[in-house]
Amino acid sequence: MTWIPPLLVAIPLLTAAVTAGLDHVTPRRLQDAIVVAASAATTALAFVLLWHAESREVVHWFGGWQPRHGVALGIDFAVGPLAAGMCAVIGLVVTLALVYSLTFLHEAARLYDALMLVALGAMCGFAMSGDLFNLFVWLELMAVAAYALTGFQVERLGPVQGAVNFAITNSLGGYLFAIGIALIYARTGSLNLAQIGDTLSHGPAGGLVIVAMTLLFCGFLIKGAIVPFHLWAADAYAVAPAPVCAVLGGVMTDIGLIGVSRLYWTVFDAPFGHGHAVGDVLLWLGMVTAVLAGTMAFLQRHLKRMLAYSVVCHIGIMLAGIGLLDSSGLAGAELMFLAHALLTAGLFFVAGILHSDHGLIDELHLHGRARGCWAPAAAWFAATIGLIGAPYVGIYLGHGLIDEGATELGRPWVLALLWLGSALAGAALLRAGARIFLGWGEADDPLLGQALEEDPLERDVLRPLLVAVALAAVVLGVAISVVPGLGQRAEYAADRFQDRSGYAARVLRGHPFPATPSLPVTIRHTSVESLLYSGGATVLACALALVGLYRRRLPRFVTVAARRTLALPIHVLREVHSGVVGDYVAWVTVGTAFVGGVWALLLHG
Amino acid sequence: MSRQVRLLLLGSGLLGLGALFAWAIAGLPAFGDYQGPYGFVLNRIVLPLRHTTNVVMGTNFDVRGLDTMGEEFILYASVVGVTLLLRDETRTRLAERRTRRFRDDTVRLVGVAMVGAGLLIGLWLMAFGYITPGGGFQGGVVTAGAIVLLYLVGNHRDYRPFRNEHLLDPFEAVGAGGYVIVGLAALASGTAFLANLFGLGTPGMLRSSGSIAILNWASAIAVTVAMLLLFAEFLETYVVPLEPEDAGS
Amino acid sequence: MSYLPFAVAAWICLVGIAGIATSRNLIHLAICLTVTQSSSYVLLLSVGYVKHGKAPIFIGTKLGTTAVDPVVQALTLTDIVVSVVVIALILALALDAHRLSGTVDPDQITDIAG
Numbered sequence: 001m002t003w004i005p006p007l008l009v010a011i012p013l014l015t016a017a018v019t020a021g022l023d024h025v026t027p028r029r030l031q032d033a034i035v036v037a038a039s040a041a042t043t044a045l046a047f048v049l050l051w052h053a054e055s056r057e058v059v060h061w062f063g064g065w066q067p068r069h070g071v072a073l074g075i076d077f078a079v080g081p082l083a084a085g086m087c088a089v090i091g092l093v094v095t096l097a098l099v100y101s102l103t104f105l106h107e108a109a110r111l112y113d114a115l116m117l118v119a120l121g122a123m124c125g126f127a128m129s130g131d132l133f134n135l136f137v138w139l140e141l142m143a144v145a146a147y148a149l150t151g152f153q154v155e156r157l158g159p160v161q162g163a164v165n166f167a168i169t170n171s172l173g174g175y176l177f178a179i180g181i182a183l184i185y186a187r188t189g190s191l192n193l194a195q196i197g198d199t200l201s202h203g204p205a206g207g208l209v210i211v212a213m214t215l216l217f218c219g220f221l222i223k224g225a226i227v228p229f230h231l232w233a234a235d236a237y238a239v240a241p242a243p244v245c246a247v248l249g250g251v252m253t254d255i256g257l258i259g260v261s262r263l264y265w266t267v268f269d270a271p272f273g274h275g276h277a278v279g280d281v282l283l284w285l286g287m288v289t290a291v292l293a294g295t296m297a298f299l300q301r302h303l304k305r306m307l308a309y310s311v312v313c314h315i316g317i318m319l320a321g322i323g324l325l326d327s328s329g330l331a332g333a334e335l336m337f338l339a340h341a342l343l344t345a346g347l348f349f350v351a352g353i354l355h356s357d358h359g360l361i362d363e364l365h366l367h368g369r370a371r372g373c374w375a376p377a378a379a380w381f382a383a384t385i386g387l388i389g390a391p392y393v394g395i396y397l398g399h400g401l402i403d404e405g406a407t408e409l410g411r412p413w414v415l416a417l418l419w420l421g422s423a424l425a426g427a428a429l430l431r432a433g434a435r436i437f438l439g440w441g442e443a444d445d446p447l448l449g450q451a452l453e454e455d456p457l458e459r460d461v462l463r464p465l466l467v468a469v470a471l472a473a474v475v476l477g478v479a480i481s482v483v484p485g486l487g488q489r490a491e492y493a494a495d496r497f498q499d500r501s502g503y504a505a506r507v508l509r510g511h512p513f514p515a516t517p518s519l520p521v522t523i524r525h526t527s528v529e530s531l532l533y534s535g536g537a538t539v540l541a542c543a544l545a546l547v548g549l550y551r552r553r554l555p556r557f558v559t560v561a562a563r564r565t566l567a568l569p570i571h572v573l574r575e576v577h578s579g580v581v582g583d584y585v586a587w588v589t590v591g592t593a594f595v596g597g598v599w600a601l602l603l604h605g
Numbered sequence: 606m607s608r609q610v611r612l613l614l615l616g617s618g619l620l621g622l623g624a625l626f627a628w629a630i631a632g633l634p635a636f637g638d639y640q641g642p643y644g645f646v647l648n649r650i651v652l653p654l655r656h657t658t659n660v661v662m663g664t665n666f667d668v669r670g671l672d673t674m675g676e677e678f679i680l681y682a683s684v685v686g687v688t689l690l691l692r693d694e695t696r697t698r699l700a701e702r703r704t705r706r707f708r709d710d711t712v713r714l715v716g717v718a719m720v721g722a723g724l725l726i727g728l729w730l731m732a733f734g735y736i737t738p739g740g741g742f743q744g745g746v747v748t749a750g751a752i753v754l755l756y757l758v759g760n761h762r763d764y765r766p767f768r769n770e771h772l773l774d775p776f777e778a779v780g781a782g783g784y785v786i787v788g789l790a791a792l793a794s795g796t797a798f799l800a801n802l803f804g805l806g807t808p809g810m811l812r813s814s815g816s817i818a819i820l821n822w823a824s825a826i827a828v829t830v831a832m833l834l835l836f837a838e839f840l841e842t843y844v845v846p847l848e849p850e851d852a853g854s
Numbered sequence: 855m856s857y858l859p860f861a862v863a864a865w866i867c868l869v870g871i872a873g874i875a876t877s878r879n880l881i882h883l884a885i886c887l888t889v890t891q892s893s894s895y896v897l898l899l900s901v902g903y904v905k906h907g908k909a910p911i912f913i914g915t916k917l918g919t920t921a922v923d924p925v926v927q928a929l930t931l932t933d934i935v936v937s938v939v940v941i942a943l944i945l946a947l948a949l950d951a952h953r954l955s956g957t958v959d960p961d962q963i964t965d966i967a968g
Contacts (some may be wrong), residue, residue: 006788006798014785020685021778024771062671064800072643075671093717111689118682125675133929137675140936144679147943148686154693157954158965164689164947168874171887171940178894178933179867186633186901186928189641208632238966305966437635452966575606579967581883581960583606585875586615593621600628615875619868626864635856637905644902644923648910651924658913664928676932683939690946738911809913828935835942840924842949849934 001052002060004045005077008087011042012121014290016028028109031130035113036098038262039120043091046124050084054489055581057496057506058084059130061569061593067508074280078130078507081493082334086127086258089338090251092346093473094120097243100349100469103462104243104356105152109413111569116247119145123251127258130266130507132191135259135494136174136377139223142255144483146248150240158452162239163579169232170223172588177219183212193266194504205271210603213268213278214596217260217589221595223499224256226319227289231577231584234296238452242352245304246473249311254337257315261322261497273325274374281595282323286416289316294424296573298548301363301448303351303432307344310387310425314340314395316556317418319574324409330494332401335480335487339395342477343383347429347546349470350383354436362451363432370440375467375544377437379474384433386478388426391531392523395422397481399534400526401491415533423537427544434549441549449574487524492517504548645822655801656808658816662735666815666820670799674784679822680831681781687769687838716758731825736812745828752829753836768837773830780827787816787823859900867893874940880948880958884941891937902926 013037019031050057058079065074079087098116105112122142129135147170151163169212185191188199188209199207218229225233233253237245264278272278290313297309314336321333353376355361359371370376386394399418406414434440480486496502505511547554576583634640648660649667665673689759719797756764766772788799796802799816806813870890877883902923908915911926948958955963 003792003798006792010785010789010798011790013674014782014789017681017778017782017785018680019774023774044910061797062799064797065668071646073643074668108689108692111685111692114685115682115689117676118685122675128814130669133932134672134675137679137932140939141675141679141682144682144686144939144943147681147940148689151690151947151950154690154950156965157951157963160947160950160954161965164880164944164951164960164963167940167944167947168883168887172874172890174869174936175887175891175894178891179691179863179897181929182894182897182901182926183629183633183642185641185898186639189639191643191925195792207628211629214625225653235966263907302966311739341644343766514646574967577967579964580606582875582877583611583614585871586618588610588619589622589871589875590614591618591624595617596625597621598890600625611875615872619872622871623864623868626867630857630860630864633857633860633901636859636900637856637903638902639902639923641923644904644910644925648921648926649917652912652917658911660910660912660924661927661931664924665931669925669928672928672932676935679939680935683942687946690943690950736913738909740931742935811939839945840947 001277002058004049004052005058005060005079006062007045008042008049008124008128009046009121011038012124014116016114016121019394019530020110024224028120031110035117036095037097038104038117039091039095042120042124043088043095046084046087046091049079050088053081053084055078055516059507064346065598070508072190072195072508075129075131075134076192076507077128078194078503079128080496081356082417082497083127085334085493086337089341091120092128093244093250093341094247096345096469096473097246100246100352100466101243103465104352106240110252112149115145115149119149119247119252120242121257126255130193132184132196134194136177136181139177139259140174142252143174146252149244150184150236150248152241152244153239159239161579162235163436165232165579165584168238168581169229169584169588173219173222173229173586176215176592180212180215180219183208183215193262194507196589197270198504199507200267203271205603207600207604209271211596212598214474214592214599216263218592218595220256220259220263221285222256222588223253223314224260224319225253225425226285226316227292228587229291230289230312231587233312234305234308234577235579238302238305239310239450242304242355243349244256245307246348249274249308249348250341250345253315254318254341257318257322259378260319261494265488265498266503269498272603277599279323279325282592283320286316286318286320286323287414288420289313290320290418290421291424292335294421296577297425297428298544299448299573301445301516302452303354303363304348305452306363306428306432307347307351307449310429311344312420313425314387317399317421320414320418322597324402324405326405326408327491327498328401328405329493329500331487331490332398333406334490334494335398335401336395337398339386339398339477339480342473342480343394346379346383346470346473346477349466349473351379352472353463353466356466360441363435364448365451366436366442367441368436370436371439373437375471377433379470380433380437382478383474384426384429385538386474387429388422388538388541389419389534391534392481394478394481396534397487397524397526400530401487403530403533404527407527419537420532423540423544426537426541427548430541430545431548434533434545443554445551448552482523484523485519488519492519526605606677617818652808653813655817656805657735657814658808659735659737659740662740662821663814664815665740666735666817670788670820673820673824674788674799677781677784677827680827681777684777684834687835690715691838691842713758716754720751720754720758723747723754727751731822732811734821734825735817736809736811741824742828745825746832749829749832752833756840760840767833768840770834770837773834773837776826776830777834780830783823784820784827791816859896863893863897863900866890866896878916878959878961880944880951880960883960884944887944888937888941891933895933898926898930898933
């Protein structure tokens with residue numbers, strides 16, 4: 001079965017080259033079919049790989065360069081169940097987006113398809129790779145495809161601005177990452193993750209390793225849109241076409257977190273794993289991201305921008321789960337990723353439907369316009385409930401596992417902050433949904449700032465297909481919490497992922513895999529606290545949504561007090577998210593220096 | 606955010622980053638004191654195992670061939686991306702005609718000589734890439750540069766075939782896709798993806814190194830054509846398609 | 855002296871980032887990005903240097919002579935392509951920005967904010 005990992009990369013890339021190269025030769029329908037088939041085939045193979053990876057580590061050494069005497073020479077793909085699961089979800093979301101785009105986008109179809117397939121191949125390669133520089137190559141490849149796809153609608157200035165901010169910030173992250181690679185290479189003389197981990201587990205880890213870790217992680221955190229590196233995300237997602245946003249927001253941003261986990265548990269666990277310093281910084285960054293992005297989501301009126309902040313909020317929760325550094329936290333982040341990818345994709349799909357129906361993407365302008373559109377409304381509200389994490393819906397199981405991890409480590413306040421974040425983001429989405437699909441609330445709200453320019457209308461869409469794809473994504477995403485056996489398998493996958501020495505032994509020395517325990521096929525239960533927090537968050541989200549809708553009807557003393565306390569912070573937040581790339585780069589610099597400084601203080605003593 | 610606040614943030618960030626860099630540099634082995642095993646091992650084994658005298662190219666196309674495949678596709682994606690971004694559906698460009706005609710024969714003579722020399726050097730770098738210093742990329746870039754020079758010293762007519770996307774696109778697909786197909790062929794024959802399949806020949810001769818030679822050419826073609834396509838895309842934004850009047854130059 | 859190349863790499867990186875953050879022209883910004891990236895090349899190549907080492911090309915040289923690290927050279931080649939690509943995309947975006955708004959000043963291109 002070791003022949004599957006290369007195919008997950010080769011099939012999308014080869015198809016991309018062939019379809020764009022043969023653009024003028026083959027008929028359009030055939031090309032569409034080939035593209036969707038390639039993406040579906042990749043997804044199917046990923047599922048097969050997932051099934052096999054449960055019982056062994058599937059390792060493929062490229063070019064036949066097996067390690068000699070424990071020294072890795074070639075590049076490897078080392079696939080456990082976690083990596084294979086990621087590939088499967090990535091493939092699923094991209095396939096759904098490609099089907100959606102069949103009728104949603106009409107111009108430059110071949111170029112678009114080629115870039116989407118390239119992004120798919122690069123993301124799968126990234127999830128599977130066990131080599132540090134190879135991670136960088138796939139990171140850059142998916143980034144290049146993403147920059148171009150973001151600027152797809154070149155007729156307006158907004159997409160150009162979004163693409164520019166995206167390109168510059170993320171490229172800078174990539175370059176910092178490359179410097180980190182050089183530093184690690186100088187210290188260890190190897191580029192293979194398992195071998196670097198082995199080398200670093202002997203000997204002291206001085207400033208060089210700490211700075212390298214900072215640069216490597218910050219490169220990924222920029223991609224993963226974590227505060228303060230997140231400023232580009234809203235600009236980019238506001239202007240990309242809906243199916244592109246589904247892929248970018250659903251899976252590509254989360255890739256940054258997959259990278260962080262991989263790096264930590266194959267490399268930096270060795271020198272720094274005895275304490276919690278590395279994880280604590282990630283935990284705090286995650287929590288701040290969740291709350292801040294949730295607040296920003298509430299202040300938006302442009303649907304895709306609101307969804308962008310919702311994505312960032314959930315990424316923050318996932319990073320917090322990873323930062324707990326125990327297997328419940330990682331398993332929770334995994335499950336959240338599964339649900340979040342599908343639900344966010346579904347929401348972006350619905351936003352696209354609204355846009356094509358009415359030519360508008362602004363919550364206030366759409367006030368009451370979609371009354372009677374039952375299917376999109378159902379999809380929107382179901383996905384929102386799933387993203388808030390109501391009991392046993394959508395991200396609930398993942399979030400519950402993160403809660404368990406936090407409680408086990410004696411940090412119960414983490415639960416409160418993370419549920420607050422998802423409640424805030426969910427409140428924004430509920431408010432938007434109520435305004436658009438139910439016609440509730442006032443038609444104007446100065447709190448939400450100025451309207452952003454509307455994008456041109458796409459006519460001639462096959463609406464039932466769009467609705468079907470949106471519903472499919474949402475139904476799958478909502479069901480994640482109740483799939484029997486998924487919770488236990490996620491925990492098992494997380495356990496294996498975190499076993500650094502086992503991974504090194506299997507990859508470098510070909511040790512066989514110990515027998516897999518047989519996992520139960522039942523619905524995993526979570527703690528009572530999670531149920532309570534989840535219920536509380538749902539109630540809070542509904543309450544905040546109502547406040548957002550009917551703000552003017554609150555008693556005067558409440559509104560005056562709120563204005564006094566909240567006006568300045570909101571103004572500052574808006575100023576910081578300025579849309580100017582120079583500001584973003586300044587924040588990246590400050591953020592990297594700050595994270596590095598904190599780790600220097602905590603780890604060097 | 607005002608510019609002052611940005612400069613303040615930037616200044617403090619750069620100071621912090623600079624301090625971190627200084628701390629990291631202090632922990633580096635001294636310049637010239639490379640210790641790691643990877644480079645030494647490869648210097649020893651690539652020639653005997655793959656009959657490639659240029660170990661850098663041997664590393665690029667064989668030991669770390671997957672990275673190069675990714676990089677081919679980065680180039681490919683950028684060409685597709687630039688085409689996507691510069692497609693102008695409405696074609697509302699100003700109808701400026703810029704016909705350039707160098708009347709100075711000296712310039713044209715020197716230019717033609719440079720084009721010829723550039724092409725030769727580029728082809729030599731490509732062909733002998735895995736034997737002597739050079740390689741697919743380097744050769745591809747030099748060749749593309751020489752062809753672009755043709756645009757500078759010649760006129761539109763001379764350059765027209767190199768701007769024809771319908772002609773160049775299939776070559777780009779062959780370059781990038783060919784790389785993957787070589788890899789898949791290795792996979793299909795039972796070994797690993799991108800394993801070296803073909804006869805290894807004698808080191809130092811053109812017929813050596815097996816798949817490395819083929820991949821070298823695939824990447825050379827891909828890089829040349831990608832550079833030409835990129836240049837063509839940018840050129841189109843400024844130059845109106847040829848009018849019949851241009852024929853009389 | 856033995857740390858000079860590394861210091862140069864660090865300096866290039868910081869100067870490049872300063873240029874990016876204060877730039878008033880997208881084309882200038884793209885060049886600054888290249889400058890920042892070149893710091894990673896300098897660092898990689900310096901890390902791989904072996905004192906008295908020859909180039910890792912073994913035609914006319916006996917196998918076993920001290921040679922510098924070929925891996926960092928291969929990595930730098932890949933890195934250069936990445937930089938070319940990003941410049942191409944940002945230049946294309948600059949052209950689009952100029953066509954749509956008449957300016958290439960990133961501070962002026964603020965269609966979306968908040």
